[in-house]
Amino acid sequence: MGAWLASLSLATLMLVVAGYYIGLSALASALGFLAERALPRRRIWDVPLARGQYGFELLGNLKFLAVQLPIATAFLHFGWLRFGEGSALLTFVGMYFGFQLYYYGLHRALHHRALIRFHRWHHRSRVTTPLSGQSMGYVEALGYAVGYFAIPALCAQLGDASPIVAEGWLAYLTFNIFGNIFGHANVELGPRTTTWRLVSIFQPPYVYHALHHARWLGHYGFASTGLDRVFRSEFADWRELHARVLGGASLPSLKFRGAGEPPPRGAGHGPHGD
Ligand SMILES: [Zn+2]
Ligand SMILES: [Zn+2]
DSSP, X not given: OHHHHHHSOHHHHHHHHHHHHHHHHHHHHHHHHHHHHHOGGGBSBOSOOOTXXXXXXXXXXXXXXXXXXXXXXXXHHTTOSOOBSSOHHHHHHHHHHHHHHHHHHHHHHHTSTTTGGGTTTGGGOSSOOTTTTTOOOXXXXXXXXXXXXXXXXHHTXXXXXXXXXXXXXXXXXXXXHHHHHHTTSSBOOOOGGGGSHHHHHHOOOTHHHHHHHHHOSSOOOSSOSHHHHHTTOOOTTHHHHHHHHXXXXXXXXXTOOOTTOOOOOSSSSBTTBO
16 A cells, blocks of 8 residues: 555645545544434533534634645655555554554643643633544644654654554554544443553543543543553543443533542643633
8 A cells, every 4th residue: 555655646645635534534523423413311511512613623623634634645745654564553553552652742741831822722622522633723733743644754764674554554543533533522432341440541431531621631641541640640530420421411510520539720721821
């Protein structure tokens, strides 16, 4: 597949990249909305969306695509992302762990006083929807592009033959984009097992990131609880709230807390300013 991508003219590659991103985003969003509709008893927040939310989220998605499409095309067209012949599975696994680590660092950095302005667009969505996942400003979208393209391109320089296999890289990218969009749906699809210590390192329930949007200061990992646990940025009540939602009781307010979770820690880089 790497050879096929390299053989495409610039115009065809642009069409392929646009078709991939837009098609995948539309599919994941549609399935996310379908899940929200199909499972009203698994609704996480029983809180209305902000006025005009779908509108600003759609605009945020366009900003994301405006950054991703030219960068993806450039990395593939100019051969900056060099592909090799090794194991696609190893590439997937390497991308999986590498991206978790990178994303946690990026996300924590974006919550720093100096950078929070670049992350505010994503946090305009307090109650999230499938359109929230890729709703962000240009700088944050650039941060995603570094994880998707620049870091694998750097890894591809290791050794004479690139360890990055095109199929493994594309499979991970698809998994990541789909999960990011679908995982922002306001519906809990994670079974009880997703609260188990080991399982949640690889697949936390949906309420996990939903709490980040409501509270800001914690749960910086998206698809893993691992680094939040290491760096003590985990909320104490997420399992309790997950059990509540699974029991058919949505969370009635964004300020809702379970037993054991202390009240908000005063001022910070939170929703109401620095
Ligand atoms: Zn989010
Ligand atoms: Zn955040």
